[in-house]
Amino acid sequence: MSFPDFRMRRMGLTAAAAIIAVAVVGTAAAQSMVVRSTGPSASKYPTGAKLKSGDKLTLVAGDKVVLMQAGKTRTLSGPGTFGASGTIQASQSMSGTVTRMLAKGPTMRSRGGFSRDAVIAPPTELRAPNLWLLDYREGGTFCVADPATLMLWRPNMEGDTALEIESAGKKATVALVDGANFRKWPLDILPVQNGADYRLSGAGLAAPVTVRFARMDAIPDTVEGSIDMLMAKGCSSQLNRLVDTMSEAEAG
Template identity: 30%
Template sequence: MSFRKNFVGASIAAALLALLPASPALAGVVVAASGPSAKTYPVGRKIGPTDKIVLQAGDTLTVLDEKGTRVLRGAGSYTLATQTGADKSNTFALLTRQRSAQRMRTGAVRDSNTGPVTRPNLWYVDVRQAGPMCLADPTEVRLWRPATAGEQLYAIGVGPSQVASRASFGDGDMLTVWDLSQAPITDGAKYVIAGGDGKPNEITFRVLDPVPEDAEALAATLIEMGCNAQLDVLSSAMIASEE
């Protein structure tokens, strides 16, 4: 009797599951567009995997989906489902990994490339860039510079002449810790970073709560928050190479 009840129960559960609609594939999001069709496919537009994308001569459309960043160029009809590429989930996981500042050596990231250097983690604060900066965790903040040679001192203030804190990079270091005890960060907080022989840059912090767990949702959030520099880092790192 017990076996019969379990069997009937399992059969009913299976039948109910079969009636549920299948989970739709995640949509891609436009992260860059240029050319005649840019108005049709503005940054932030969602595109389903089987949606037809019609481009004209001179068009370039960059779409970020679950497979990575897709760059479509020139006249033609495209769908994301037919654009093959290597899985970029590991790249996304590394780029968005959150690690404790106390467990992070400031010299752990080295400039070993001969080409342009970009921050290896989306949540590092680039000392060169102004504008909105999205954070996953405002209690673990690190400044990043794109070089390792020489010592550099930066002033962090609430205005051009109101210094709240200082941050020092040692020779060989690309990372240093932001002193939250002197310059606390909340959603909407604004700070000016000056030093390193560069112009002062004002940053407005946006704290993400919750933090999107997939690339296309995070891209859409970065667009909504105006964190365009981080969007560029994300889309560049997620470029899908052909399989």
């Protein structure tokens, strides 16, 4: 084989490899995952289901399915038939709110210079601004990123209140004071035990809630990784918090 023929053949193989690589990447990017499913057809499209690019979803009235594709979301509402993959507008890129939600440590500050031991207060929000803050109104399994820095959170910073926490015969009282959203989990009395139940009451709760901790080996660095981990461990309240934040970014 002459040198020109060899060079042409090599260029052809390189081009073919590039085309295959693009095709593989495109296929992976086109795959979608159901991250929320409500309505009559929820059992057909359960949370966590993986969909190929050519799949179709047939929804009836009352159905709402949120799909994640390439770290962004698409919300489908019935009735209608929809493709599993679709064009995501540039405005649907991950917002600063989503970035803060996934951060390994929330940004906290005090109001008006307010400062007390283990108490830090950010602006008032209706939803905890970070996945790793424990909103004590929400029961169920909670994924713990770092037990040593676990913080309790409430949606306002008005008034003094006390949260009672009980587990395995031990009890701790956590004071949330006026001007603060946050308070550290009482590790000295109630260490964070994987799979243990903790009963929370008081502090404005209409009824006691039970929280069970699921320890993580590492915090995912991506939206996809976070959603996969939250699903696998059954941390539904945190999953809903993240999906809600992503859906708001989509709508914006």
